Structures are given as structure tokens and as C-alpha cells.
Amino acid sequence: MARETVPKKIALDIPANFPAVLDDPDNPLTEQGVALGRLLFYDTRLSGSNKLSCASCHHQELAFSDGIALSNTGESGQTLPRHAPALINLAWAKSGLFWDGGSTNLESQAFGPLTSADEMHQNLSELEDELKAVPDYAKRFQEAFGTGVKSANIAKALAQFQRTLISGNSRYDKYIRKEDGSILTHQEIRGMLLVNAKCRSCHSGELFTDGGYHNNGIDKDFSNASLDGLYQGRSRITYNPLDLGKFKTPTLRNVALTPPYMHDGRIKTLAEVIEHYNSGVEVSPTTDVLLSQNNGQAGVPLSLQDKSDIIAFLNTLTDEDFIRNIKFNKPNLP
Structure with missing residues (x-):
């Protein structure tokens, strides 16, 4: 009788300047689960037509974003109402x-x-049958989860792989950790101080996000019943009118690689994002008070030099190792 393979538990490689992270007790990280999730992430069998994979909209060289405001590469060919987020430090x-x-x-x-x-x-159900027909997948699901191919374990494997997508080796990180030879220019340091003073309320900590939801003033009218309330933001989920127009704070890590910006990709460049906060904040009852930095009025006053310095700093958050890490790239599929 063949001996049952016990999944080998592994720990995430956490950068020294990052907060601790707890393993998910319902889906502990294992060597077999991560490897399976990586295969599934790149496998077009996961789509109905066998033409699309998760990686079709999440490209490693773009920090697992797609560079498109609103994609129409899905099965229906319809333009999606929201921008595909980057997959970083999930x-x-x-x-x-x-x-x-x-x-x-x-x-x-x-x-x-x-x-x-x-x-x-x-x-x-069809996906389960399709993967069961591939001997290597049947073997891998057994080794990772002790069961045959099940949709719940497809999701678990994908989640395990995505949790390994850790980006924490940018020039900024090396500077913060005082690694040998790591420096930032005077302009980049000034930009860092400006970001710390003006942006960190939302883009907080070493993850550069508070994980919360904010109305950042890109709209003041959120009525769009025809789109199932998708522009209403967090209130669509909570049914709380105080959450109207609030969207999740994205990380600033690798932000230079992930244009366009905002939940619908409407802003094309970092310079335009900064100008939005400087002069374009739309005021509504739920616009975040953290943006009222102009003598109590909405907006974040910035000089031309401030804007240039902030962009210089944001570029130091690009993690070249992350976008080249061979542990994340496309494997040979079964």
C-alpha cells in the first residue's frame, strides 16, 4: 500500500520591517498547497472556454495587475465596471x-x-471533472489536501499561492532596514517625509495601506442603480449610508508599476493622482475628513516641488525582485 503523503507546513518569508502575520488555521500554508495553487493560477482550464487563467488579468511584471483601466478580456467580452487590483502582500x-x-x-x-x-x-462541477481527468492534478490534490479534486480546495490552493506573493525588497525597504549600500537621494527622502505627513493616515505602516475603506473624493454622485450599486463602494456591502463612496485603500507598494489608478482605473498617471488630491477632491457627505488639509477645506496643498518629490519617493517602492521572482512565474503545467 502506498504511504500517504503528509503536507509539509511552511512559513512565509516575512521581511524584517513587516508586521507579523498569522497563518490561517482553516487553510495552513503547505509546500504542496502553494505549488498546486501556482499551477492553478496560470492554468486556462479554470475558465469555461479554457482560454483564460488568473494570470490573464494579473501579470507578474506589473506586480500582478493588468495595466488596463477596465478590462474586457473576460468570457463575455463585456467591459468590467471595476479595475483589476494588484496582488501584493495579501x-x-x-x-x-x-x-x-x-x-x-x-x-x-x-x-x-x-x-x-x-x-x-x-x-x-465541470472544472472538478476536468481537473480530475489530469493524473498529475489528481495526485497533487491528494497530496495537498488528502482528498480528490474539490472546488473548495481549488480556492484554498489559489489562496495559499497568493499569500506567498510578498513584496518587501524595494530600495525603500533596504534603506529602512539599513542594508549595506542602501541609500535614498535627498529628493526621495523629502518625498518620503511628505508622504509620511500627508498620506500615511490611509497608506499606513510598512504595508502602505490601512486595509480600510475611504471616500477619497473622486465622485460626489453615487447613484448607478443599473450597475447594481457598484459605484456606491463599501455601502453596497454594509448597507450603511456612511460608507457611501468608500473603497478599499490600495497599497502604495509597486505603485509605479500598477497604473491606471482608482477602483475604475480612471486616473492614468501618478502625477494625475497627486493632482487629484491637491486640487480635484469632490466633496460629498462621506468625503474623508483626512483630506481636509487645506485650512480645513478639502484638498492636500502641494507645491510643484512637493509633487515631484513624492513621485520620486513612490518610485523607491518598486520591488524588482518581486516582479522577477521565479517562485511566482508561470510553471510547466500538467
């Missing part, structure tokens, strides 16, 4: 996923794009 994502927090964890999040008619449009 092991710390404990306050909801999607732009409105509509999913509580990575495991449940996976079923959204998998089953959406406008995205991967996959029938989960």
Missing part, C-alpha cells in the same frame, strides 16, 4: 477583498472571478 488582507470588501478572505474571493459570466465563467 497574507495581511484581513479586512475584506474586492474594492468594496465584498469577500471576507482569499478563499471565498476566488469564486467571484471563477464563476462570473463576465470573467472566467466556469461551472465548478
Whole structure:
């Protein structure tokens, strides 16, 4: 009788300047689970037409974003109403996923794009049958989870792989950790101080996000019943009118690699993002008071030099190791 393989538990490689992260007791990280999740992430079998994978909209060279404001590469060809987020440091994502927090964890999040008619449009029962027919997958699911191919374990494997997508080796990180030869220029340091003073209320900590939801003043009218309230932000989930127009704070890590910006990709460049906060904040009852930095009025006053220095600093958050890490790239699929 063949001896049963016990999944080998592994720990995340956490950068020294990062906060601790707790393993998920319902889906502990294992060598076999991560390897399986990586295969599934790149496998077009996960879509109904066998033409799309998770990686179709999350490219490693773009910090697992897609560089498109609103994609129409899904199964239906319809333009999606929201921008595909970058996949960075998701092991710390404990306050909801999607732009409105509509999913509580990575495991449940996976079923959204998998089953959406406008995205991967996959029938989960058919997907199970399709993967069961591949001997290598049948073996890997048994080794990772002790069961055959099940949709719940597809989601678990994908979640395990995505939790390993840790970005913490930028020039900024090396400077903060005082690694040998790591320096920032005077302009970059001034930009860092400006970001710390003016942006850190939302883009907080070493993750450069508070994981929360804010109305950052890109709109003042949130009525769009025809789109199922998608522009209403967090209130679509909580039904709390105080959450109207609030969207999840994205990380600033690798931000130079992930244009366009905002939940619908409407802003093309970092310079335009900064100008929005400087002069373009739209005021509504739920606009975040943290943006009232102009003598109590909405806006974050910045000089031309301030804007240039902030962009210089944001570029130090680009992690070249992350976008080249061979542990994250496309493997040979079974």
C-alpha cells in the first residue's frame, strides 16, 4: 500500500520591517498547497472556454495587475465596471477583498472571478471533472489536501499561492532596514517625509495601506442603480449610508508599476493622482475628513516641488525582485 503523503507546513518569508502575520488555521500554508495553487493560477482550464487563467488579468511584471483601466478580456467580452487590483502582500488582507470588501478572505474571493459570466465563467462541477481527468492534478490534490479534486480546495490552493506573493525588497525597504549600500537621494527622502505627513493616515505602516475603506473624493454622485450599486463602494456591502463612496485603500507598494489608478482605473498617471488630491477632491457627505488639509477645506496643498518629490519617493517602492521572482512565474503545467 502506498504511504500517504503528509503536507509539509511552511512559513512565509516575512521581511524584517513587516508586521507579523498569522497563518490561517482553516487553510495552513503547505509546500504542496502553494505549488498546486501556482499551477492553478496560470492554468486556462479554470475558465469555461479554457482560454483564460488568473494570470490573464494579473501579470507578474506589473506586480500582478493588468495595466488596463477596465478590462474586457473576460468570457463575455463585456467591459468590467471595476479595475483589476494588484496582488501584493495579501497574507495581511484581513479586512475584506474586492474594492468594496465584498469577500471576507482569499478563499471565498476566488469564486467571484471563477464563476462570473463576465470573467472566467466556469461551472465548478465541470472544472472538478476536468481537473480530475489530469493524473498529475489528481495526485497533487491528494497530496495537498488528502482528498480528490474539490472546488473548495481549488480556492484554498489559489489562496495559499497568493499569500506567498510578498513584496518587501524595494530600495525603500533596504534603506529602512539599513542594508549595506542602501541609500535614498535627498529628493526621495523629502518625498518620503511628505508622504509620511500627508498620506500615511490611509497608506499606513510598512504595508502602505490601512486595509480600510475611504471616500477619497473622486465622485460626489453615487447613484448607478443599473450597475447594481457598484459605484456606491463599501455601502453596497454594509448597507450603511456612511460608507457611501468608500473603497478599499490600495497599497502604495509597486505603485509605479500598477497604473491606471482608482477602483475604475480612471486616473492614468501618478502625477494625475497627486493632482487629484491637491486640487480635484469632490466633496460629498462621506468625503474623508483626512483630506481636509487645506485650512480645513478639502484638498492636500502641494507645491510643484512637493509633487515631484513624492513621485520620486513612490518610485523607491518598486520591488524588482518581486516582479522577477521565479517562485511566482508561470510553471510547466500538467
